Amino acid sequence: MKIAIVGCGNMGMAFAKSFLQYDLVKKDNLLLIEKSADRSEALKNEKAGVVVDTIGPHIGETDLIILSVKPQDFNSVHEALRAVIQPTQIVLSIMAGIPIAQIQEKLGHPLVIRAMPNTPAMLGMGITGFTAAKEVDSSSLRRVENLINATGRSIFLEDESMLDAVTALSGSGPAYFYYVVKAMIDAGKQMGFDDAVSALLVKQTMLGAYHLINTADKSLDELIKAVASKGGTTEAALRAFESGGLADTLVSGIKAAQTRSTELSKG
Numbered sequence: 001m002k003i004a005i006v007g008c009g010n011m012g013m014a015f016a017k018s019f020l021q022y023d024l025v026k027k028d029n030l031l032l033i034e035k036s037a038d039r040s041e042a043l044k045n046e047k048a049g050v051v052v053d054t055i056g057p058h059i060g061e062t063d064l065i066i067l068s069v070k071p072q073d074f075n076s077v078h079e080a081l082r083a084v085i086q087p088t089q090i091v092l093s094i095m096a097g098i099p100i101a102q103i104q105e106k107l108g109h110p111l112v113i114r115a116m117p118n119t120p121a122m123l124g125m126g127i128t129g130f131t132a133a134k135e136v137d138s139s140s141l142r143r144v145e146n147l148i149n150a151t152g153r154s155i156f157l158e159d160e161s162m163l164d165a166v167t168a169l170s171g172s173g174p175a176y177f178y179y180v181v182k183a184m185i186d187a188g189k190q191m192g193f194d195d196a197v198s199a200l201l202v203k204q205t206m207l208g209a210y211h212l213i214n215t216a217d218k219s220l221d222e223l224i225k226a227v228a229s230k231g232g233t234t235e236a237a238l239r240a241f242e243s244g245g246l247a248d249t250l251v252s253g254i255k256a257a258q259t260r261s262t263e264l265s266k267g
């Protein structure tokens with residue numbers, strides 16, 4: 001299989017490296033199109049694939065074109081791509097917010113799959129929601145699904161509009177987690193720990209608690225109850241969270257991300 005990646009930043013290279021790791025593509029068959037001179041130079045030094053700075057006819061020789069530029073930069077690539085794209089090529093977009101119909105229209109090309117991964121894809125621990133235009137046949141879809149699964153797990157969604165919710169929940173989700181971890185580490189520092197000790201206490205707590213979610217035969221409410229003794233410390237914290245509306249704030253933040261994802265589709 002020959003693959004082109006347009007926009008080789010965090011996510012483009014997370015995909016590229018996962019494919020290489022599982023030998024799903026050879027470096028000679030991996031075309032990396034990257035506009036930034038610094039980034040291109042770094043990719044050339046890493047010898048991650050064949051690095052070029054602009055879209056040209058060579059892209060037409062690939063089976064799959066992955067669009068991993070920022071949504072705002074799609075405007076700067078679609079014309080060049082439209083001029084060279086071949087009828088049998090599959091396009092996989094991971095750009096937030098841009099609907100399949102818009103990509104099809106700008107490229108004049110029906111075979112579009114749209115996916116929303118997240119940054120743990122860099123470790124092969126991502127989760128990707130994806131959907132496809134009806135014109136994409138099932139064998140092409142399965143081949144792309146196998147590639148996506150090299151970056152972690154995936155879930156196929158019939159309803160494209162749910163990709164905005166995937167973006168808000170798991171696409172942006174790692175940042176919410178880091179935000180909570182950071183606030184907890186700050187609390188530790190305010191109580192007198194230095195950075196390293198506070199970070200160790202918090203990170204190991206998050207790791208252990210995450211594994212309990214997956215292994216303990218308990219609901220999240222039961223897990224909370226197992227920590228929160230009657231009249232104890234956890235209850236005091238949870239009461240303060242409730243009165244500050246923390247859960248509601250998280251829910252409304254996630255819905256704001258969903259709204260922003262739908263706005264991005266309007267350019």
Ligand SMILES: NC(=O)C1=CN([C@@H]2O[C@H](COP(=O)(O)OP(=O)(O)OC[C@H]3O[C@@H](n4cnc5c(N)ncnc54)[C@H](O)[C@@H]3O)[C@@H](O)[C@H]2O)C=CC1
Pocket residue numbers: 006007008009010011012033034035036039053054068069070071073076077094095096116117118119171172
């Ligand atoms: N960062 C994240 O957590 C996630 C990002 N996404 C989506 O992935 C896409 C990429 O995001 P990141 O990798 O974080 O951004 P990034 O900024 O790290 O990478 C984008 C790359 O595209 C390059 N680029 C821009 N215009 C170009 C052009 N005309 N030709 C070739 N290269 C060009 C930039 O130089 C940059 O290296 C975005 O559309 C975003 O919505 C999806 C899921 C998660």
Ligand SMILES: O=C(O)[C@@H]1CCC=N1
Pocket residue numbers: 096167171172
């Ligand atoms: O913040 C963003 O727009 C992208 C999409 C999901 C994660 N990062």
